[in-house]
Amino acid sequence: DQQVKQNSPSLSVQEGRISILNCDYTNSMFDYFLWYKKYPAEGPTFLISISSIKDKNEDGRFTVFLNKSAKHLSLHIVPSQPGDSAVYFCAADNQGGKLIFGQGTELSVKP
Amino acid sequence: ETGVTQTPRHLVMGMTNKKSLKCEQHLGHNAMYWYKQSAKKPLELMFVYNFKEQTENNSVPSRFSPECPNSSHLFLHLHTLQPEDSALYLCASSQGGGGQETQYFGPGTRLLVL
Numbered sequence: 001d002q003q004v005k006q007n008s009p010s011l012s013v014q015e016g017r018i019s020i021l022n023c024d025y026t027n028s029m030f031d032y033f034l035w036y037k038k039y040p041a042e043g044p045t046f047l048i049s050i051s052s053i054k055d056k057n058e059d060g061r062f063t064v065f066l067n068k069s070a071k072h073l074s075l076h077i078v079p080s081q082p083g084d085s086a087v088y089f090c091a092a093d094n095q096g097g098k099l100i101f102g103q104g105t106e107l108s109v110k111p
Numbered sequence: 112e113t114g115v116t117q118t119p120r121h122l123v124m125g126m127t128n129k130k131s132l133k134c135e136q137h138l139g140h141n142a143m144y145w146y147k148q149s150a151k152k153p154l155e156l157m158f159v160y161n162f163k164e165q166t167e168n169n170s171v172p173s174r175f176s177p178e179c180p181n182s183s184h185l186f187l188h189l190h191t192l193q194p195e196d197s198a199l200y201l202c203a204s205s206q207g208g209g210g211q212e213t214q215y216f217g218p219g220t221r222l223l224v225l
Binding site: 002004031032034036041042043044045046049051089091093097098099100101102103104 | 115117142144151152153154155156159161167201203205209211212213214215216217218219221
C-alpha cells in the first residue's frame with residue numbers, strides 16, 4: 001500500500017503560467033516533507049521542504065503548501081520556465097530519515 | 112569534487128558476476144543511504160547507515176551487501192543478481208543524528224543484469 005501518492009503522472013503548462021504539482025499521503029505520523037526534481041540520467045535534486053508545524057514554505061519561484069487535515073501537499077512554481085521541465089517527486093520523512101517517495105509527476109513547460 | 116558522487120555510472124553484469132557500486136560524499140555528512148528505482152516505480156529505500164553503523168535494512172535480499180568503511184564512503188556489493196534487479200541505484204547522504212534532515216543524492220548507477 002503506497003503511503004505517498006502523486007496521482008498525476010504528467011502535467012503540461014505554458015511558460016510563464018503557474019505549475020501546481022500535488023501529493024497525498026496516508027500516514028499522519030509523517031513530520032517532514034520534501035520535493036525533489038529529477039532530470040534524465042541525473043539523481044534527484046532537492047528543491048524545497050516543509051515541516052509539519054508549518055502550512056507554507058516559500059523559496060523564490062517555489063512554494064510548498066501543506067494541508068495536514070487533508071493529508072495533502074502541493075508545490076507551486078510561478079512563473080514556470082522551460083528549464084523546470086523534469087520529473088518532480090514528493091517525499092515524506094517517516095521520523096528518522098526514512099524517506100518514502102511518490103511515483104513522480106513529469107512536468108513539461110512549453111515555450 | 113563536491114556533493115555526492117557515484118561510480119560506475121553504468122554497469123552491465125551477468126547473473127554469476129560479482130560487482131560493487133561505490134558512493135562518496137564530500138558534504139561532511141554522517142548518514143548515507145542506498146535507494147533503488149525500478150522503471151515506473153517510486154524510489155525505494157534499501158539501507159541506511161548512521162555514523163558508519165547500519166540502522167536500516169528494508170528487507171533487502173542478501174545478494175545485496177552494503178559496506179560503510181567511514182562516513183564518506185558507501186559501497187553496495189552485488190552477487191548473483193537476477194534480471195529483475197536491473198534498476199537505477201541511488202546513493203544519498205544527510206547530516207545524520209536524526210531529526211528533519213534533507214538528503215542529497217548522487218547521480219546514480221544504471222544497472223543492467225543479463
